[in-house]
Amino acid sequence: MTQKRGIVAEDLMELKSVGEVDLSPDGSKYAFVETKIDKDKHEYVSHIFVGHVIGGEPVQWTYGDVRDTSPKWSPDGKYISFVSTRSGKSQIYLLSAEGGEARQLTNCKNGARNPIWSHDSSTILFTTSLAPNQQITDINNQKKDEKKALEPMVVERIRYKSDSVGFLDDKRQHLALINVKTMQLTQLTEGDFDYTPGCWSPDGTQITFSADLTDEPDFNLVSDVYILSIADKSVNKLTNSNGVFGEVTWSPDGTFIAMIGHEKEYDSATLSKIWIYDVLNKELRCLTANWDVQIGDVAIGDFHSGNSNPGIIWTDDSKGFYFVMSDHGNTGVYYGSIEGEMYPSLLENQHIYTLSVDSKNHKAVVGISTPTHPGDLYLIDLSTGELKQLTYSNDHFLANIELSSAEPITFKAPDGWDIHGWVMKPVFFEEGKLYPTILEVHGGPHAMYANTYFHEFQVLTAKGYAVVFTNPRGSHGYGQEFVDAVRGDYGGRDYLDVMAAAEYAETHLNFVDKSRLGITGGSYGGFMTNWIVGHTNKFKAAVTQRSISNWLSFYGVSDIGYFFSGWEVKGDLVTDAEKLWKHSPLRYVENIETPLLILHGEKDYRCPIEQAEQLFIALKKQKKPTKFVRFPGANHELSRSGNPKLRIDRLNHIKDWFVEYLG
Known part of the structure; x- marks a missing residue:
């Protein structure tokens, strides 16, 4: 028997991360992303895998030295959409559920991300970045080695850089549609704002999005939820420009819109709650106002990345939903009702880092990690709590x-x-x-x-x-x-x-x-x-x-310093510099x-x-x-x-x- 050893830093090259899971509409299959490191190039490589919940080894569906992410089944179960860097920029691709080569769906000049299927599987809502003089129909024809001319950067906004992307330019994230069959593109938003996609209405005539459309977004620092009519592009605001809201989902019967957010009562320390908007009565209410927990996954780790909170996942009867919450060092799956009752479906000493639910049959695939287990996917019966392991990504190593x-x-x-x-x-x-x-x-x-x-x-x-x-x-x-x-x-x-x-x-x-x-x-x-x-x-x-x-210099050099210093340290460079220096x-x-x-x-x-x-x-x-x-x-x-x-x-x-x- 081989003598066991402790792990070393270099073993990061051997470990695989599995996540971004999505169940097929009939609940029989699951698509997910496996990420590993190319040991020769020291680069991440991500591929789409598909497995059957009844068992068997998942099968790899995409290949190459690329990042393939965000797999989503079409509601009719015929396709899997995903985002890939294979063309040089992130674009949306389609795979037939029967297999075969991937088909490139978008060729946007600045890439395309965040694909969301319409309920009739005909159209995909997505995001793309556009400069003021660009159109959604502009294509990506820039060669990988093409260099931009050296130009001075003119700064007029207080928010001109971001840790995730570096220095910001004049591009903004906009919403667009693409018809899967005709490839017709439709731009939904415009202007000097960034838009985050939410979901489709059940009848396919509207979509939701979140954005800060206030006059001074750099100072107001809010995120409102809107409904947009696809026919005339008119918008209706659901929140009150007094908080941060997002992760929006529409109930299957069209009567409710769920979202996660808060009204900044404690600025950046405010707990995120579950909110329900009554579409008929146009009323917004907080379902978890009296529940002293954080909705979503806020666990800190150094292994999994790219997984996003799943938001509120409705059951087929529109009377309840599933979601992830964080509590005492654990993340768990809960069931909630529209009356505000909350029940644990899976809450153990572990980290749930990805989730996809078969709402009809009350089953789910979850990614679970523990201190001695980097992470794998499991099938859970949400009614009984019974778990079945689906992947064994790192067992051999x-x-x-x-x-x-x-x-x-x-x-x-x-x-x-x-x-x-x-x-x-x-x-x-x-x-x-x-x-x-x-x-x-x-x-x-x-x-x-x-x-x-x-x-x-x-x-x-x-x-x-x-x-x-x-x-x-x-x-x-x-x-x-x-x-x-x-x-x-x-x-x-x-x-x-x-x-x-x-x-x-x-x-x-x-x-x-x-x-x-x-x-x-x-x-x-x-x-x-x-x-x-x-x-x-x-x-x-x-x-x-x-x-x-040094909080004094942090105030002006951090991408968030000008507001974070006030929110967290409760000091300001102009009015209370001594408070910043004290801390x-x-x-x-x-x-x-x-x-x-x-x-x-x-x-x-x-x-x-x-x-x-x-x-x-x-x-x-x-x-x-x-x-x-x-x-x-x-x-x-x-x-x-x-x-x-x-x-x-x-x-x-x-x-x-x-x-x-x-x-």
Whole structure:
């Protein structure tokens, strides 16, 4: 028998991710995306697979060194639409349900995405980017190696860049239709706005979309839901320009429109709720106003990417629906009724990261991940909870790998609040031995560590470290008061929560070596790492990733800084600069003695690299132990969906720093 080993950073190249699942209309088959890494090119490759729910190996339907994503069955079951990069830009393609070659459906100049079938399977609603002088009929004829002329960039809007796409141009995301048989294109929207598609009305005469069509979208920061008539392109607004709403679905009988959103009562810390719009009476009401949970999947991980929340999935009788919610480190599937009753269909210690429902037969295919299972697809009977595994994507590779499980812990913060988290023992743990221990802090801060696979954690436990990760106040999953408690108090009680986790590890885990504690985190977790080493010398080594060090400069350089600073820190560069400086780790840089590794992506526009540069120079000027690693071309998503080689390099830098200073 082969001796098992712990996992290493490079094993990321061997692991496959399965997700973006879609059940066929009759519930007999499921299409999904399998993503893996081309080990020679260090690039992601995604393909469409189709399987039968009764069993058997899923069959690969698309091939090539491309990204094939977003598979959707036509309602008549004859086709699968998907998005592919095979032509050089993302375009929509069709596959016959009987197999064969894919047919390119769109050839839009700036690509096409987000295909949504009409109920009669004749037409697909999709999005494409258009400049003011472009038409939907303009085709993509730009060669891959064609270079644009060098031009100065003129900026007039406060929102002129985005971490996901970089610097914004004058293109806007618009809605369009394409007839599957005739290939006729119809542009539905226009103007200097971005539109997100929602769904079709059951009779096919209308579609829904979400957008901010207010006079000052850069300042109002809302998302309204609209109904658009296809015949005359008239629109009807369903929400009140006072919140963020989206993920819209229409009930099969046409009487209700469901959506997920909130009215920004707590700005970015507001829990998302389920809302129902009565089409006949033109009334909008919140179904979960008194339910203190977050609707949707907000779990933090570093393995799965590209999966989106499924929204509200109606049952055939239009009396109820299924949805995903997040609670206490888990995501689960719930059933809700139009009267507002909510019942769990699947809620275990696990992460549901993708979902497709056979509403007629109350069955579903779900993607499930746990700390020791990267993720696979399962068929679930939503009435009985019975599970049947459909894919075994990583079983062969993991057969010789030893993974560390995550054991839940709960402890008290200094003010008595309960804080929840997990501890992972080192791989091949030996009773009676003391181990260096690393405390992990997640980003957000309005997100949630969960019972899901985390490659970074497994790499560290395989190297002989214990890992402690928790959800301090500010995290989702523990109610509205808990998630809101961090705003205006960054580095206050949230800092005490994280330190309470370290104290718990020292006093309750007899295998923790108190003299060899490390800490790391990214984004908000990077802020907290910077803050902690400026306020205590408890930790022998620290790694800060894509962090915030200076709220004063963050205000003007981050793509969200001008509003996030007010929402979260409750300070403003113009009217209350001292508040921003008070909560800036850079203010306390003179106190830092802990050896600090600084990791940052050079194309990070969410927490721009100047945040790392300021911290590094301030430390080096004082001759403090530090090192700065810059990742070329990487944005804020480096650890999750960044270049595979750079993701591996990042993990090894983290591991090597702790090896150097913790042993």
